[in-house]
Amino acid sequence: MSDSSSPRTAQARLPLAGAPHGGALLRSLTGLLARWLPRQRWFAGKGxxxxxLTLIAATELLPCTAGGGAPGLLHLLIRTRQSPAPGSHAPPVGDCYQLLLGVRDALPPSLGxxxxxxxxxxxxxxxxxxEALHDPRLAAVLLERLRTPGRLGTLSFRRAPGAHIPEGLPARLMTxxxxNSSVVYGESHILKLFRRVSPGVNxxxxxxxxxxxxxxxxxxxxxxxxxxxxxxxxxxxxxxxVLAPFLPGSVDGWQLAIQYLGRRADFTSAAHSLGRATAEVHTTLAEALPTSVMGRAQLEQAATGMSERLAEAAAAVPALRPYRAGLRRAFEALADFARRGGTCPVQRLHGDLHLGQVLLTPDARGRGMHWSIIDFEGEPARPLAERRRPGPVARDIAGMLRSFDYAAAQARAAGSWVDGWSRASRAAYCRGYAEAAGSDPLERPELLRAHETDKAVYEVLYEARHRPAWLHVPMAAIRRLAAAPD
Incomplete structure (x- = not known):
């Protein structure tokens, strides 16, 4: 792909990474980015x-030249280097981030x-x-690049065979x-941009x-x-x-659950059909991609990993420490299941399944509404190789069960009935899953309980770091899971 479509290509080009003055670009931006990056919600290195900062690659999607009048668009891959948190003896860490920067001589007030x-x-x-994504004019450039497959510098743009992508769609950044960051184009497509990136197919x-x-x-x-x-x-x-079809008229499962809770309405029918949808996706993934079986050694290793994550989370979040012994029982039960000869099929998963990752969508054939599942990235805090690794379907199911608790927590002040709402929704979801999959997730309670406990521990650490006001939600589950009988 060439830059011949740009009216500014005759002007002097910006020295980029690999050019003799590529270091000058990084030096000029280092101080600005060092202050700006930690304030972004998608920055993973908070604390x-x-x-x-190291400049990995830089590509001009539109020329960035002083005095040119029109805005420039610069794509950067930046590697960060971060010292450990105060008091920690861990080695320095770093991540690679994707940045899209607009360049103008003067910024209009709307982009301030x-x-x-x-x-x-x-x-x-x-x-x-x-930040270029706030500029609809520059966001539109990305869509045009995706409509025309090809290469530009280190970047490669690809289009699915037969995909219809209209031109000239207005862009709006989702807040x-x-x-990550997402841009909606008209009412037909949505582009998700991954902020923290690493080699490997997402x-x-x-x-x-x-x-x-x-x-x-x-x-x-x-x-x-x-x-x-x-x-x-x-x-x-x-x-x-990734550019995917936008599903207008949809409502995500989280919003739907909150609406039902606001009306004190029963959610079991929706939860049941969502369980069926989850099972259909799992079944198709198991047919389309390789599967395996976890034996004793792998299951014991999984239980050990869960215990280690609990220890790490408790070290970072003092509120978790009184419940360590009770939570470890779930992991010990999983190890005992393995020692008794238990095995577990593993396959590719969604990896971060919850009510916010599902959409109730108008059926294209005019047959009412049906559930669609989106956002297969997995838990962003985990390494990419780990997110691509096959795992037990109990991990996805546990994530959705935890999400019902999260939704109920929004209405907990309204009365104790919300606990019954959550229990009924969780049970209906499992029934729907069992009917469509042909196997009941409750048949291996050790697997489901261990993964739900592991998920709750992850939530505690996440909320403590990113949303302290929400910490009480997973802590309620921690108290319940720690007190559960063997």
């Missing part, structure tokens, strides 16, 4: 001092909140550098994202492609995507963004 800063030196000296591309090829109607298949090659290596490319 650890940012000690350095998106300002990153104004470099005082280097090739962008005096220009206004800002509810946490670990499961949010890999699994929907496999499900679409298998004809699963529960998951919208990707229309286009783009990725980057890691300079100077032969490693797998980094998945940077």
């Amino acid at each position: 650890r001092p940012l000690s350095g 909140p998106a300002l990153v800063g104004r470099p005082s030196e280097g090739p962008l000296r005096g220009a206004s550098v800002y 509810s994202e946490q670990s 499961p949010d591309l890999e699994l929907p492609l496999a499900l679409a090829a298998a004809g699963c109607p529960r998951v919208p298949g990707p229309s286009a995507w783009f990725e980057a090659a890691w300079p100077g290596t032969v490693s797998e490319p980094l998945t940077l963004g």
Whole structure:
């Protein structure tokens, strides 16, 4: 893919990574990014001092030249270096982030909140550098690149065969994202941009492609995507963004559950059909991609890993410490299940299934509403290789069961009836799953309890770091799970 479509290509080009003055670009942006990055919701390194930045790659999607009049668009891959938290003896850590920066001589007032800063030196000296996704004009450039497959620098744009992507769609940035960023184009497509990236196919591309090829109607298949090659290596490319059909008229499961709770309405029918939808996706994934079986050694290793995560979380969150002994019983029961000869099938999973990852959508055939499942990225805090690893379906089921508790917690002040609402919804979901899958997730209670406990521990750590006001929600589950009988 060339830049010949840009009216500004005749102007002097910005020195980028690998060019003689590529270091000048990074030096001019380092101070601005060091202040700006930790304030972003998708920045994963909160609580650890940012000690350095390395420019991995830089690509001009639109030329970034001073005095050009029109905005420029710069794509960066930046590796961070972070010192351990105060008092910790852990080694420094780092992540690779995808940044899309707009460049203008002067920033209009509407884009003021998106300002990153104004470099005082280097090739962008005096220009206004800002978060490009807030600029509909620059967000539209990404859509046009995805409509026209090809390469640009280290970036590669690909389009699914037969995908219809209209041109000229208005862009709007969604403001509810946490670990990523999403842009909606008109009412037909949505682009998810992964912020923290690493070599390897992101499961949010890999699994929907496999499900679409298998004809699963529960998951919208990707229309286009783009990725980057890691300079100077032969490693797998980094998945940077996925364009998928937007599902207008949909309501996500979280909003729906909150609406039902607000009316004190029974949710069991919706939960039952959601259980069936989950089982259909699991069944298709097991048919389309390799599966395996966990034996004694693997199950014992899984139980040990859960115990270690509990110890790490308790070290970081003091409120968790009084419940360690009770929570470990769930992991000990899983290890005992393995020692008694228990085994567990494993397959590719959603990886982060909850009510916010499912949509009640108008059926394309005019047969009412049906559940669609989205966002197959997995838990963003976990390494990519771990998120791509097959696992027990109990992990996804436990995530959804925890989500019913989260929803009920929003209405807990309204009375004790919400505990019954959550229990009934959880049971209906499991029944629906069992009917569609042909196997009941409650047949292996050790697996389900261990994974629900592990999920609750993860939630405690996440909420303590990112949303302290929500910490009481997983702590309620921690108290229940720690007190559960063997």
